[in-house]
Amino acid sequence: MQTVYRSCNLPRVLITGATGQIGSALCATAPADFELHQVARNCVAEQPFLHAIDLSGPAEVQQLLRGVQPQIIINAAAWTDVDGAQRQVAAAHALNAELPGWLAAYAESRQVLLLHYSTDYVFAGDQPRAYQETDHTDPGSTYGHGKLAGEQAILERTAAALILRTSWVYGGPTRNFVASIAEKLIAGETLKVVDDQYGCPTWSRDVATCSWAAIQQLWPVQDGLNTGLYHLAGADQGSWYDFACRIEQELGQLDMLPYDPNLASRVAPCGTAEYPRPAPRPMYSMLNSNRFYQHFNCRPAGWPALRQCLRSLYATPPDQQRC
Numbered sequence: 001m002q003t004v005y006r007s008c009n010l011p012r013v014l015i016t017g018a019t020g021q022i023g024s025a026l027c028a029t030a031p032a033d034f035e036l037h038q039v040a041r042n043c044v045a046e047q048p049f050l051h052a053i054d055l056s057g058p059a060e061v062q063q064l065l066r067g068v069q070p071q072i073i074i075n076a077a078a079w080t081d082v083d084g085a086q087r088q089v090a091a092a093h094a095l096n097a098e099l100p101g102w103l104a105a106y107a108e109s110r111q112v113l114l115l116h117y118s119t120d121y122v123f124a125g126d127q128p129r130a131y132q133e134t135d136h137t138d139p140g141s142t143y144g145h146g147k148l149a150g151e152q153a154i155l156e157r158t159a160a161a162l163i164l165r166t167s168w169v170y171g172g173p174t175r176n177f178v179a180s181i182a183e184k185l186i187a188g189e190t191l192k193v194v195d196d197q198y199g200c201p202t203w204s205r206d207v208a209t210c211s212w213a214a215i216q217q218l219w220p221v222q223d224g225l226n227t228g229l230y231h232l233a234g235a236d237q238g239s240w241y242d243f244a245c246r247i248e249q250e251l252g253q254l255d256m257l258p259y260d261p262n263l264a265s266r267v268a269p270c271g272t273a274e275y276p277r278p279a280p281r282p283m284y285s286m287l288n289s290n291r292f293y294q295h296f297n298c299r300p301a302g303w304p305a306l307r308q309c310l311r312s313l314y315a316t317p318p319d320q321q322r323c
């Protein structure tokens with residue numbers, strides 16, 4: 001028998017990928033006037049609105065949707081292992097290309113608002129300027145191809161969807177650039193970091209806050225809303241090396257680095273060619289987020305967000321850390 005989950009009359013929001021960087025930030029920043037249903041692959045505890053489901057099969061997804069009957073779906077689940085996607089093509093495709101289509105078909109049939117995340121990796125990244133939503137896409141990796149197919153599957157099936165392309169996301173419980181660079185620097189390691197790939201680092205918390213701002217404008221679904229494709233990325237840009245240097249600077253100000261009078265910096269630049277990876281990365285994947293700002297009056301910060309994230313990690317007691 002189908003289980004139906006309900007508590008009260010608040011609009012029901014289903015958040016997939018609730019354990020990920022963006023998903024956990026969405027759960028942490030959710031406005032009180034929504035009933036949250038979180039989907040996580042491996043739940044440790046039985047909680048009323050926590051659903052333990054592998055989203056790579058259509059039957060499981062249908063059963064989940066029938067049970068929750070969400071009015072808003074936020075799809076923050078994805079196959080995000082970019083190199084792994086080159087090898088596990090079918091598994092990555094199910095999550096990144098097919099799941100968005102299944103969710104969009106449901107959204108269209110029930111007047112449900114769908115918010116989905118995509119990526120800067122849909123672009124070739126061969127020109128040194130920020131991409132607009134109207135720019136030509138040309139992904140270089142299996143991950144990028146899958147994410148682009150996911151966008152197209154949504155746009156073909158429903159008009160009640162907001163697709164937010166974000167980039168270089170950090171923050172949250174899963175492994176990310178800020179956490180791993182900070183860990184190494186605090187341990188006193190010296191690092192070489194790529195200086196010829198450029199992007200816009202984006203704090204997961206800012207993505208979540210802007211997502212809720214958009215949802216509050218778009219819900220309930222009506223014709224003529226500002227749905228469609230938007231870029232949503234941090235306001236500053238730099239290379240991975242610049243990003244690592246900023247992390248080092250901030251940690252220095254927080255007095256988190258071991259002192260070495262002979263070392264000006266533990267971070268040194270290197271080229272992409274020095275660290276070949278299975279999946280090619282765009283060299284320039286900066287995103288212009290003006291359109292989102294014009295429509296929803298919210299924008300992720302640049303380097304100040306990094307400061308806030310690191311301060312919330314290292315300048316607050318462990319039980320109050322929120323990054």
Ligand SMILES: NC(=O)c1ccc[n+]([C@@H]2O[C@H](COP(=O)([O-])OP(=O)(O)OC[C@H]3O[C@@H](n4cnc5c(N)ncnc54)[C@H](OP(=O)(O)O)[C@@H]3O)[C@@H](O)[C@H]2O)c1
Pocket residue numbers: 016017018019020021022023040041042053054055056075076077078079080095117118119120147165166167168169170174
């Ligand atoms: N991270 C970035 O730099 C970046 C950049 C641009 C765009 N994006 C996009 O932003 C979105 C969120 O990314 P993120 O950084 O928050 O990702 P993340 O931290 O890797 O989280 C991905 C989430 O998806 C879930 N998931 C993966 N496979 C699943 C499956 N088969 N069934 C159910 N759940 C599954 C994971 O659950 P488990 O905990 O069980 O694995 C996790 O909760 C994605 O669409 C991604 O493409 C990310």
